[in-house]
Structure formats: structure tokens, C-alpha cells
Amino acid sequence: MRLKAYEIVAQHGPLTQRQVDVHFGSDSGHKRISELVERGVVRSVGEGTCPISGMQALLWDLTDQMPVEPVSAAVLNLTGRTKAIREIREAIPEHRRSPELRSLLEELEYQEAPPETDFTALMEEIG
Numbered sequence: 001m002r003l004k005a006y007e008i009v010a011q012h013g014p015l016t017q018r019q020v021d022v023h024f025g026s027d028s029g030h031k032r033i034s035e036l037v038e039r040g041v042v043r044s045v046g047e048g049t050c051p052i053s054g055m056q057a058l059l060w061d062l063t064d065q066m067p068v069e070p071v072s073a074a075v076l077n078l079t080g081r082t083k084a085i086r087e088i089r090e091a092i093p094e095h096r097r098s099p100e101l102r103s104l105l106e107e108l109e110y111q112e113a114p115p116e117t118d119f120t121a122l123m124e125e126i127g
Helices: 002-012 017-024 031-038 073-091 099-112 119-126
Strands: 042-049 056-062
Touching (some): 031 042
16 A cells, blocks of 8 residues: 555655545545654655645655655564574584584574474575
8 A cells, every 4th residue: 555655756746635535536545644754765755735625735755755654673683693593503504513502503493493493404405
């Protein structure tokens, strides 16, 4: 839905929220504008007369930012930790790892894996 609203503004902007609704084909298109503003891809560019309502209204247009959907903190944390574990394993050969580092890597790998994970296969894949 946000992408559709973004495309409408990209093709027809600047637009009032009412115009976004018309292009959207429903009265809920304008609700996406605030979401796009939060993501920094749409901004108010002043006021104008809405051709639909005849009233003064804010005009919305694109910023120079590209639309990107936010990634949840949990996904970032998981992918960041997975990458860190892989980088440590690649950078430090097994025979050079201290017992503390081995223990830490095992603990991190265990925390990341879903309960049904086959640890033997995981260790073969990682190591």
C-alpha cells in the first residue's frame, strides 16, 4: 500500500491528500502519506488549492530519499551476530582460538539457533 502511494506521488506530485485518495481509488490512500513522511521519502512542499475540494491544503511531493522498508531490530541483531560469528571463524583459525573464545562462539551460536536446529549440521556449515 505504501509503495502504491509512493508511486502515485512520484507520477503525479505534488498532490494534496485528497488527490492521493482519488488516484489510490479509495479514501485511505492519504493515510500512507504520514508513513512515507516518517520514512523520509515524502515531504510537504507548501500549500495549494485542492482541485477536488476547492480548499487550501498541503501539497506532498517526493524527497531525494529512496523508499526502503525498515528492518526489525531483531532481524538486524540476528544477522549482525551471525555475520560477526562468521567473521571471527574466518579470521581466527581453530588452533589459534583461546578456550574463552571457543566457549563464547559456542554460546553465541547456541543462542542464535532455533530450538530444533541440528547442531552437528550447523557446526559443519560454519566450521
